[in-house]
Amino acid sequence: MDAARTGDRAAIARLLSMVERGGAAAHEVGRLCHPLSGSAYTVGLTGAPGSGKSTLTSALIGHLRADGARVAVLAVDPSSPFSGGAILGDRVRMGDHVLDTDVFIRSMATRGHLGGLALAAPEAIRVLDAAGAAWVLVETVGVGQVEVEIVGAADTTVVVVNPGWGDAVQANKAGLMEIADVFVINKADRPGAADTRRDLEQMLDLSTPGDWRPPIVCTVASAGEGVEELAAEIDRHRAFLTGDGRLAAKRRQRLRDELGLIVTARLRHRADQLLDAAEREQLEQDVVERRLDPWSAADRILGAVDA
């Protein structure tokens, strides 16, 4: 932990591996990191595969590093095999930052973690926060529900789409409209960027009017275009949140949610242990075919808790 605090990448990587594996060691890491955390600013980046999130993240790192801030990237990928402690350069397109000792990049999988990604991700962020990162960028590979929740829990959430009709529709479908604080139309040099902007504006018109209307930034991440504007919009959102206590309230709620998730995951784990999958499936089938009522089925599932 002391080594991690000084930015020792191997030490940070070991702590993250412990978090990924879950169990008692992960909780011990969490216990150590929790009092040391709370100063990093988290930015979530999400969007469909191929939208250029990694390139954009890499370009954003370069911009944030200009201030000398320490930056960590957590690439969340539930479908990837367990990374087993890959530390650096495991995301090819972020190779630019391999030699920068103040940039830490890590892919995260969660095999074996009770509660899965929804619980493992905040724990990993806590490690990076406690290790002194000023910025933690959380990037997801896909837009599944849990990934959306994780990224949506960041201080500022960036939703990346591409030019063309379908993309804004897909973003809406994936529930990204609700979590976006900033929209990016990446690969904006391709045809259709104006259509996509119009679609997004239209969807914003139709959605909740709030105190913050997500700005739309056009970028060509591979050429570094628009990245400065993106960084400026992130800063503007950060100033908006910080201004009147929203950030503190958002973080407080996040910790409460995490505590609720931990309690629920532990309870569910107990319930799951009470019956194996085949037994549960049989009970459900009995309820569906009306041989058994739902309360008696619940009694059987919960029975072993009382035993």
Next chain:
Amino acid sequence: MDAARTGDRAAIARLLSMVERGGAAAHEVGRLCHPLSGSAYTVGLTGAPGSGKSTLTSALIGHLRADGARVAVLAVDPSSPFSGGAILGDRVRMGDHVLDTDVFIRSMATRGHLGGLALAAPEAIRVLDAAGAAWVLVETVGVGQVEVEIVGAADTTVVVVNPGWGDAVQANKAGLMEIADVFVINKADRPGAADTRRDLEQMLDLSTPGDWRPPIVCTVASAGEGVEELAAEIDRHRAFLTGDGRLAAKRRQRLRDELGLIVTARLRHRADQLLDAAEREQLEQDVVERRLDPWSAADRILGAVDA
């Protein structure tokens, strides 16, 4: 139960009161009704207060009754005081059907029911189903999250809006776009109906393309206009669901979800009993202020389960 099966309204009302109060008696009612249920078709109606849902429901009853089918209406109102067994005529605008013994109308509140409305509503529907209703219309007063979930779980869900710009936007905000199988623009004789239709079509264009695109029906429920078309669209959706096993799959999933809710509600109830609100608040505050980590807080919340 035998009396309820013959359509005895007082007997049905007593069973529903038991369900509202929750506890062991409610589960006993559920156990009795579960094997007898499964033949009613459920239609959910939701929309903002004042959109004319009750008038529309009343007009729809008249139409469904033309076939001689027995119809039950469950008006879900989480904010109303406990109805304490009001049986008939408790919804003034449904007064038309007071003398029709094959129409059963009931407001439902859920004081005291563990799991709240989300669990009490399917239990009440089960009672009405077992009592021989061919149609169960579930109407909500507001559009809160739980109400949306309940109505969205109906076989066919009708979302009611009014003419004018704001209404379609509010429907979208309340998460009604996702659950609608049929849209109704009620009070369609007022200015703005065409605008509202255009807004809805636009939102449908932007949302998930599926095998069923929700039709939009214009009604003036107070004059009975458009009600026949609404009934026809409900029938068309029913035929769509029945055609290829979707209805059976939807109902199977609904029972599985209910079982999951029962198990989770019981587990949460246990966890809640372990700490009073003040103790939990204090624990959350300790986590937020980093005097305590989330895992130790969860240990304390769950500690009494193991004790």
